[in-house]
Amino acid sequence: MPRRHIRVTGAPEAPLRAALTALRTELGVPESFPPAAQADAERGAKAPVLPATDATDIPFLTIDPPTSTDLDQAMHLARRPGGGFRVRYAIADVAAFVVPHGPLDTETHRRVTTLYFPDGKTPLHPPTLSEDAASLLPGRTRPAALWTIDLDADGRTVAVDVHRALVRSRAKLDYEGVQRQLDSGTAEEPLALLKDIGEARERLEVERGGISLNVPEQEIVEVERDHAYTLTYRAPLPAEGWNAQISLLTGMAAAELMLAYGTGVLRTLPAAPDDGGPPGRAKPRLGEVGRLRRTAQALRIDWPHHVSYAALIRSLDPRRPHHAAFLQECTTLLRGAGYTVFRDGDLPPITTHSAVAAPYAHCTAPLRRLADRYAAELCLAAVAEQPPPDWVLAALDALPKEMAEGGRRAGAVERGCLDIVEAALLKDRVGEVFEGCVVDVEERKPTVGTVQLESPAVVARIEDADGTPLPLGERLRVRLTRADLGAAGVRFAPA
Known part of the structure; x- marks a missing residue:
């Protein structure tokens, strides 16, 4: 893995x-x-x-x-x-x-x-x-x-x-x-x-x-x-x-x-069935395809519906920041x-x-x-x-x-x-606004999820304190609310 x-x-x-x-x-x-x-x-x-x-x-x-x-x-x-x-x-x-x-x-x-x-x-x-x-x-x-x-x-x-x-x-x-x-x-x-x-x-x-x-x-x-x-x-x-x-x-x-x-x-x-590729081939888990497609869209990655997950992965260039971000998210499928x-x-x-x-x-x-x-x-x-x-x-x-x-x-x-x-890298930037993408949302608490920044290469927790569900797969401006080297780690909120 x-x-x-x-x-x-x-x-x-x-x-x-x-x-x-x-x-x-x-x-x-x-x-x-x-x-x-x-x-x-x-x-x-x-x-x-x-x-x-x-x-x-x-x-x-x-x-x-x-x-x-x-x-x-x-x-x-x-x-x-x-x-x-x-x-x-x-x-x-x-x-x-x-x-x-x-x-x-x-x-x-x-x-x-x-x-x-x-x-x-x-x-x-x-x-x-x-x-x-x-x-x-x-x-x-x-x-x-x-x-x-x-x-x-x-x-x-x-x-x-x-x-x-x-x-x-x-x-x-x-x-x-x-x-x-x-x-x-x-x-x-x-x-x-x-x-x-x-x-x-x-x-x-x-x-x-x-x-x-x-x-x-x-x-x-x-x-x-x-x-x-x-x-x-x-x-x-x-x-x-x-x-x-x-x-x-x-x-x-x-x-x-x-x-x-x-x-x-x-x-x-x-393996689990998905919407692309023949049976028995490597695929994401059932229920993950839609989430990944929304994330790909937010990261401006073209994923036509006739293209399988495996074919998409092979087309990505890890030297491109938005492709690198998507590849990082794909590691969750191997858990x-x-x-x-x-x-x-x-x-x-x-x-x-x-x-x-x-x-x-x-x-x-x-x-x-x-x-x-x-x-x-x-x-x-x-x-x-x-x-x-x-x-x-x-x-x-x-x-x-x-x-x-x-x-x-x-x-x-x-x-x-x-x-x-x-947290060590962001500790002096609390309050700043960054461009990011919501790559995961908790099913039972949709106001909490994960955001991936365009730059720097950070993936962290995000929570909307106003109670608004997070837009999975959408681009979002986020504000850094905490950068603690202790247990709290890095936290963001919608800007």
């Missing part, structure tokens, strides 16, 4: 960071790992369970934000003799370091996922592992689950294998540098193929009716030298989308392996996603993720997401035609609830961070 990411680039220090510290306390975010869990991580880092297969001759590379050190994935792309492509995707083997039912394993089931704040993160695993011993850092030999996925010339999967192996990344690349190489034609073939494979997979995504939301990143930028700041949207680069297609490809392959195996954990999202466990061939009624428009599993980010470690183990067992490990089966049934609770906590962190960052 795409989330709103916030990147702080020198925002006012003291008030912002104090409020973020208070948010951590309020949500019970742990400051550190228990001593027993930390000691367990250090033991694992010194003596991991290493595989017999050596694949360190393959020149893997990683593509991540430049400051990232918790590197889950490394790839090597090649052409296949006779046509098509071979994708090798190495995923950090967390199970090589974590003892089942040990102190660290117990702590990861409590944390579930890495939590991201504008001023740092609270990791799922201690940095000893997540940013060092288990991370696929360049020049370091690491244990990994090595996926080999063969594609035909159109990018369709023709063969899948996964096994444990030692790997070594040769280079740590970032998205902007990769994009420059691809645009200038200076990328060597393993990297140049990212565009070819990524675009082929994007065409197949369109064909099956899937949707990839290019959700912009909200970024605080300095607009003047006297420490004035604003909140803007940063559009994702094409290379980020192509890189995401490799991860989606692997998640789809993992889902198919587990379905054939009869035991697994899927990421599912039910029904969850984890579905099945075993012993008893397949669940829903096996697909409607936005992917195919069966799908989370398996490519085990350093940052608990469920991925279990999906990896089940896929390895499926290919080896072996029973699942006992520790996997013992934890499987509780996993959906644990991941749901972790998702709610991550959502609370996201909402709290957004409120704090927006």
Whole structure:
């Protein structure tokens, strides 16, 4: 599920960071790992369970934000003799370091996922592992689950294998540098193929009716030298989308392996009918279409009735502010996603993720997401035609609830961070009038809703104190009535 990411680039220090510290306390975010869990991580880092297969001759590379050190994935792309492509995707083997039912394993089931704040993160695993011993850092030999996925010339999967192996990344690349190489034609073939494979997979995504939301990143930028700041949207680069297609490809392959195996954990999202597109394709929830159409109209986005939701999303340019605003609103449609466990061939009624428009599993980010470690183990067992490990089966049934609770906590962190960052930037502008669009209205209390400003890139609560229902999807001049770094956050009223 795409989330709103916030990147702080020198925002006012003291008030912002104090409020973020208070948010951590309020949500019970742990400051550190228990001593027993930390000691367990250090033991694992010194003596991991290493595989017999050596694949360190393959020149893997990683593509991540430049400051990232918790590197889950490394790839090597090649052409296949006779046509098509071979994708090798190495995923950090967390199970090589974590003892089942040990102190660290117990702590990861409590944390579930890495939590991201504008001023740092609270990791799922201690940095000893997540940013060092288990991370696929360049020049370091690491244990990994090595996926080999063969594609035909159109990018369709023709063969899948996964096994444990030692790997070594040769280079740590970032998205902007990769994009420059691809645009200038200076990328060597393993990297140049990212565009070819990524675009082929994007065409197949369109064909099956899937949707990839290019959700912009909200970024605080300095607009003047006297420490004035604003909140803007940063559009994702094409290379980020192509890189995401490799991860989606692997998640789809993992889902198919587990379905054939009869035991697994899927990421599912039910579909609902709407007013565009054939049955079974990715669609917004029933009742959301009208709201989204009114929002699109207010944001001056042309959405003809014969155009499906999926087709509209693909036509948007996240570099345009009003398109970015609409894409942010579309993330609400993915909130029904969850984890579905099945075993012993008893397949669940829903096996697909409607936005992917195919069966799908989370398996490519085990350093940052608990469920991925279990999906990896089940896929390895499926290919080896072996029973699942006992520790996997013992934890499987509780996993959906644990991941749901972790998702709610991550959502609370996201909402709290957004409120704090927006309040920090607007605290000196109370009383000012802004142009906005009402993007949501509470069903039971139509005088309360959500407004999205044209500039800065703020989404906040709005309430009409006079008792007039808010005009959903309409443009509106709004007045900032409160900007509190505490619990109240940012509030607007119709001007």
